[in-house]
Amino acid sequence: MSVITASSGAMNVPALAAGRALIETRLVWWYFAASLTYMIVAMLAGFLFSLQFLQHYPLAGIELFSPGRWRLVHTNGVAYGFIANAFLGMLHWAVPRLTLRPVRGRGLSYFIFFAWQAVVLATVVGLLTGQAQAVEWGETPTWVDPVALAGLILVAVNFLHPILQVQGPMYVTLWYYVAAFVWTVLVYAMGSFLPEYFVGGAASGAIIGLFIHDLVGLFVTPLGWGMMYYFVPILLKKPVWSHGLSLVGFWGLAFFYPLTGIHHFLYSPIPMFLQYGAVISTIAVELVVTTVIINFFMTLRGRGDALRTNLPIRWFYTGMVFYFTTCLQCAFQATLTFQKIIHFTDWVVGHSHLVMFGVFGFWLLGMMTHLIPRLVGAGGWYRPSWNAWHYWLSTIGMLVMFFDLVIAGLIQGFQWRDLAPWEDSLVASAPFWLTRAVSGTMIIIGQFFFAANVVMTMLRRPVGSGEDSADAAAAAI
Ligand code: HEM
Numbered sequence: 001m002s003v004i005t006a007s008s009g010a011m012n013v014p015a016l017a018a019g020r021a022l023i024e025t026r027l028v029w030w031y032f033a034a035s036l037t038y039m040i041v042a043m044l045a046g047f048l049f050s051l052q053f054l055q056h057y058p059l060a061g062i063e064l065f066s067p068g069r070w071r072l073v074h075t076n077g078v079a080y081g082f083i084a085n086a087f088l089g090m091l092h093w094a095v096p097r098l099t100l101r102p103v104r105g106r107g108l109s110y111f112i113f114f115a116w117q118a119v120v121l122a123t124v125v126g127l128l129t130g131q132a133q134a135v136e137w138g139e140t141p142t143w144v145d146p147v148a149l150a151g152l153i154l155v156a157v158n159f160l161h162p163i164l165q166v167q168g169p170m171y172v173t174l175w176y177y178v179a180a181f182v183w184t185v186l187v188y189a190m191g192s193f194l195p196e197y198f199v200g201g202a203a204s205g206a207i208i209g210l211f212i213h214d215l216v217g218l219f220v221t222p223l224g225w226g227m228m229y230y231f232v233p234i235l236l237k238k239p240v241w242s243h244g245l246s247l248v249g250f251w252g253l254a255f256f257y258p259l260t261g262i263h264h265f266l267y268s269p270i271p272m273f274l275q276y277g278a279v280i281s282t283i284a285v286e287l288v289v290t291t292v293i294i295n296f297f298m299t300l301r302g303r304g305d306a307l308r309t310n311l312p313i314r315w316f317y318t319g320m321v322f323y324f325t326t327c328l329q330c331a332f333q334a335t336l337t338f339q340k341i342i343h344f345t346d347w348v349v350g351h352s353h354l355v356m357f358g359v360f361g362f363w364l365l366g367m368m369t370h371l372i373p374r375l376v377g378a379g380g381w382y383r384p385s386w387n388a389w390h391y392w393l394s395t396i397g398m399l400v401m402f403f404d405l406v407i408a409g410l411i412q413g414f415q416w417r418d419l420a421p422w423e424d425s426l427v428a429s430a431p432f433w434l435t436r437a438v439s440g441t442m443i444i445i446g447q448f449f450f451a452a453n454v455v456m457t458m459l460r461r462p463v464g465s466g467e468d469s470a471d472a473a474a475a476a477i
Helices: 007-009 013-021 023-052 067-099 108-129 144-166 172-198 201-236 242-257 259-266 274-301 312-331 335-344 346-375 384-416 422-459 467-474
Strands: none
Touching: 023 067, 023 108, 023 242, 023 346, 023 422, 067 108, 067 144, 067 172, 067 201, 067 346, 108 144, 144 172, 172 201, 172 242, 201 242, 201 259, 201 274, 201 346, 242 274, 274 312, 274 384, 312 335, 312 346, 312 384, 335 384, 346 384, 346 422, 384 422
16 A cells, blocks of 8 residues: 655645635534534533532432433533544545545535434433443444444445545545444444344453444544544644554554454453453554554654644644553553453543543544634634633643542552442542542533634634634644
């Protein structure tokens, strides 16, 4: 496989100019608006659930609002409402530019937009009315699953159409996207139908483990890395350091990631050779990730000032540091030795937040920080300083939440190992759960800064035109 560089695409100015007309900017903006709305709702749901741990749940006694259901709204809301919508918007921006062709159908794109919002809303209603399935992250009610799968197939058709027409070498971002479209359909079908209708017992546990992890590794991760390979060179105005390494990252992910899922069920009745295989491939993923991280940091070499002057770049690279941290942590977390202590503890919840918000959430918010002024036709952000608040509150809140939950997890794990009474571990956890609620509040306030800035930017549309002034605004932060 050979690749073309983002910069060679970016320098092809006439093609880019034509490409701009190929993009349904309004739809990209709609996806981002939907994504941000769900993000705030889902985060508030997480905060609501965190109050249950403090024995201050405000809606106790109302079945529809029972805390367990809000947990599912939180996790499904962030995955399918926030993250999926943001990626769909980003794909409508990036794929036509990279292929210089429109998506399969403009009408189809709008249809998918409305259908996807209907799927997410139906999921929320289904979860609140008690129709969840017992599949983590596949809790979507059974009647929603076929519709969601049909939607994912349409998404694949819509984007694969222009990609498969590309003649000659393909930029690495498109490799990741092609893989993501194929994998996501397969993963969703596997998790939503096999454990429900075809496989039982420990085998269904193994499949659910694969589903949970593949959803992160084969849907979110390739879209996320593909996005980084697209936006980082454009913002830094230089090519990726090594295309060879970008291929190592792609094929390493393709080879090792699908094998990791059973690390969610270590010490379970699933055959030990599968558990050992999952541990080894999890460690291998960390090695692969290291090559990708090296590639991006070498790309930054000589442009380190961008971390200070360009806010989207700062979001991206902070997310990369978190990515390395979370994968390193996982390489230990997935060993049988660590599992003896941390299984079922808050350590895992800390890990989940670091990867889902600290990495992919950060990348998506950075991408939106870059694109939204362009999408709404504004010359720059209404208040660049509010975006800086957004970044700092999210980063500090994320760090506090992560360390808080990791420490809580260790304390819980050691107490359980020493056979201390369960209540003792609850008492020991209380201050950590309070800290989680406080750090979550910081994160949520950060998102309100961003949401307010988006609304004001749209309403006020500061004078100035085009991408340069938006770049200048980003650079001023
Ligand atoms: C976009 C940002 C966020 C993402 C992507 C996210 C993601 C997740 C995920 C994946 C889980 C499942 C963890 C697991 O089972 O291992 C989870 C659980 C949870 N999250 Fe979040 N979260 C976010 C923000 C927040 C915020 C702001 C709060 C506020 C305190 C919060 C509170 C919680 C709580 C209380 C749980 C349940 C933990 C448990 O069951 O023990 N989350 N979140």
